[in-house]
Amino acid sequence: MRGRNSYGNYTNPCLTMHQPWASLLVYGIKRVEGRSWPAPFRGRLWIHAASKVPDEATIKAMEDFYREIYAVNGITDVQFPEHYPVSRLLGCVEMVGCLEREELAAWEMVPEGVRLEAQTDFCWLCEQPQKLLIPFEMRGYQRIYNLEKKIYESAVRGIRPVEGPLPVKFPIPDQRDPFSLKPGSIGARFPKSKGSEVQRSSNLDAAIAGARAAATQFSKKDQNSQITQNSNPNSARTRQMTRKLTEEDETTSPDLGKRFDTRDITSDKEGNVNQTVHEGSSRDTQPPRADSRPDSGAPSKIFAAALKGLTRS
Known part of the structure; x- marks a missing residue:
């Protein structure tokens, strides 16, 4: 069954994210996905893990961050994923709303731990995580893109609900309007949210600082490698x-990162100069377009039998 897709031309939209953020979202541990632009639709959002293998320090920083914010709500036993696979479609979440950072941080109707996840300009509110029983290999793309129909038809049969440590049901101001939980809606609909600050311990402050540092460690080489791996370097595309x-x-940057304005100038074999803005760039002011249709991904040999028909000849 498809989610409540209520905007634009999105059909089974997918977002490529780095690990460990991608798995944390699909496992229901991460409930807020951060971006520097507001969510352009509501409904089911498929999550794909990018090709970068996360290092142990990054995984530890993010797991420590979520241990501390769940501890604020009295949850001390958080079961993290055993593995963080890359270049895989992992599952999906239901995106029900989008708020600015200050709004979510002040929203007293949600648990304190959720409010502590407000670390970026815009916070995409996610519920109902589902993971694929067998994550399968596929390509990722920049911005929100539509899953190919055959990939979607295979994936939707293999997802199962996930029970996170503290599932959240975000209050929707108007159930008839899927876009009613939007930037600016909290002050108008929930005037009692006065923004009392969550009490922070030294451990919590350290975990937040560590998570922010982890989110900024992606290098120029990683960005260029992602482009090269997913595409023919000589193609017009x-x-x-x-x-x-x-x-x-x-779309491939984590939600806690500071935004940079650093660029890398590269040239292809035909002498065309390309200007790349690295992950977290402050120049991502335009929202994503819905007309991007990816080519079919190439599933791994392990899942070739299960996914027969997904690849092109």
């Missing part, structure tokens, strides 16, 4: 995608 990164969103 790759050159166009690279040039347009200054205009597009940060």
